[in-house]
Amino acid sequence: GAGVSQxxxxxxxxxxxxxxxxxxxxxxxxxxxxxxxxxxxxxxFLIYFQGxxxxxxxGLPSDRFSAERTGGSVSTLTIQRTQQEDSAxxxxxxxxxxxxxxxxxxxxxxxxxTVL
Amino acid sequence: xxxxxxxxxxxxxxxxxxxTVKCTYSxxxxxxxxxxxxxxxxxxxxxxxxxxxxxxxxxxxxxEAEFNKSQTSFHLxxxxxxxxxxxxxxxxxxxxxxxxxTFGTGTRLTIIP
Numbered sequence: 001g002a003g004v005s006q007x008x009x010x011x012x013x014x015x016x017x018x019x020x021x022x023x024x025x026x027x028x029x030x031x032x033x034x035x036x037x038x039x040x041x042x043x044x045f046l047i048y049f050q051g052x053x054x055x056x057x058x059g060l061p062s063d064r065f066s067a068e069r070t071g072g073s074v075s076t077l078t079i080q081r082t083q084q085e086d087s088a089x090x091x092x093x094x095x096x097x098x099x100x101x102x103x104x105x106x107x108x109x110x111x112x113x114t115v116l
Numbered sequence: 117x118x119x120x121x122x123x124x125x126x127x128x129x130x131x132x133x134x135x136t137v138k139c140t141y142s143x144x145x146x147x148x149x150x151x152x153x154x155x156x157x158x159x160x161x162x163x164x165x166x167x168x169x170x171x172x173x174x175x176x177x178x179x180e181a182e183f184n185k186s187q188t189s190f191h192l193x194x195x196x197x198x199x200x201x202x203x204x205x206x207x208x209x210x211x212x213x214x215x216x217x218t219f220g221t222g223t224r225l226t227i228i229p
Contacts, residue, residue: 042221056216102148102167107159
């Protein structure tokens with residue numbers, strides 16, 4: 001079956017521009033996660049959705065970052081007024097269920113964002 | 117706050133030798149622990165997980181991991197390394213009821229032919 005897909009795979013933008021990153025989770029997965037992976041760093045948790053709601057937004061680095069999920073499926077991560085420090089690989093993952101579950105997360109291939 | 121540590125940034129092992137990639141954790145309550153592998157220019161792939169029960173967990177590609185509660189460790193192991201095992205390995209964990217999965221910083225495993 002289809003896995004988690006993300007688009008675009010690569011995005012180069014100029015400092016100050018807004019960008020939108022898209023994630024299509026595995027069908028039937030109610031939980032969706034966004035992470036950021038910077039060069040040489042581990043994964044940094046950004047936000048988690050259970051259905052369309054985001055009970056945990058604690059990882060968003062600043063108010064320039066926002067995310068939404070519609071129809072319990074597709075999610076978009078928006079970064080406004082991008083800065084060079086936003087350059088990273090943004091990973092999306094999905095899993096069955098949410099709170100209290102022990103299901104593993106399935107990751108997409110990521111979007112490599114470069115801010116010039 | 118929960119945390120996961122991978123004390124080695126880099127591990128080199130000769131092909132055919134056993135390998136170990138170390139991981140220690142700190143979570144509240146019973147831990148859920150995971151290992152993921154990342155190949156170049158690809159997303160993370162799930163290898164195995166510990167939820168409860170047998171301390172030795174078997175996963176994909178011949179990998180296994182041993183849960184040790186007293187040492188709060190969850191080391192990844194394989195009896196005989198292959199060159200194709202060369203990749204970046206991440207340990208992750210969370211406490212029961214906590215949806216935030218905390219990742220270690222990763223260990224780059226290189227298998228030398």
